[in-house]
Amino acid sequence: MHGYTPDKDDYLKRLRRIEGQVRGIARMVEEDTYCIDVLTQIAAVTKALQAVSIGLVEDHLGHCVVDAARQSPEAGAAKVKEASDAIARLVRS
């Protein structure tokens, strides 16, 4: 049971669409599609992945972090540290 569990089907649908988009980019390269069009498609996939990340962060904060905080300040602080490190990786990627 995680923060994203209630929305699991939605996340799976989005990830499968992204998988298909990446396969489509490989096909574009295989068929020698113009570079700029390949780049545009990669930017779209990157944005879709970011949107999944942002959703997962929100679910994680709203469940795992809030639950830990309600258990004890120490448990909350540990989860906050872990979530902040994950957010830092997202912002920097």
Next chain:
Amino acid sequence: MHGYTPDKDDYLKRLRRIEGQVRGIARMVEEDTYCIDVLTQIAAVTKALQAVSIGLVEDHLGHCVVDAARQSPEAGAAKVKEASDAIARLVRS
């Protein structure tokens, strides 16, 4: 009193250094410095600003969000929504 209050002096020092770096970039442009060197310096300032943001997010989650969660689940949920929107703006910028 906010999440970042205990580290306020550190944040102010970093922001003043960033302000000086931006002034330095303007000086580089004024003195016709080579474009690539100006770009390198802008990338450095952007990274410094991101580091400040990441610190502020961590402080905010660790104080405002954890405190709200400990008050009530509803208060926690409202703060999580607000923080997630701010994180989304960071990831997308």
Next chain:
Amino acid sequence: MHGYTPDKDDYLKRLRRIEGQVRGIARMVEEDTYCIDVLTQIAAVTKALQAVSIGLVEDHLGHCVVDAARQSPEAGAAKVKEASDAIARLVRS
């Protein structure tokens, strides 16, 4: 014949690996993997996609843009405008 044509096989290999990584992320979600681990994996895929983009931009500048510039200043300017718009989408994504 495009800028990336000589490296086509390398790009295809990287894109197929990325496709497999996205499929792996869907599997992680399906198996209720801990949110933070899913986020770490998404950040890795985003970085891999960015690396592909950066390679494509370099190939595009080195072939399509340089060739156009050698044809005429006007042809060069048109290709630069198009490439700059694509770079802007990358930087903002």
Next chain:
Amino acid sequence: MHGYTPDKDDYLKRLRRIEGQVRGIARMVEEDTYCIDVLTQIAAVTKALQAVSIGLVEDHLGHCVVDAARQSPEAGAAKVKEASDAIARLVRS
């Protein structure tokens, strides 16, 4: 004489506005402004810096890179490599 020289005054104006915005963020921190509002303002400054970078890249490609390409393929290739490295730093920051 660089790619950005014709737009120098515009860049200087934008950089001075950004410098003022950074000073404004320091003031917000000094006056204990709510964390989320500080984060919103940092995201705005980051976007403004990115817009300056994107403009400089376009000017650089349109002048330094195109001119080098018109001189010789080797000169063009060297400038493309240098520009691509700078673009990679931007995309990753």
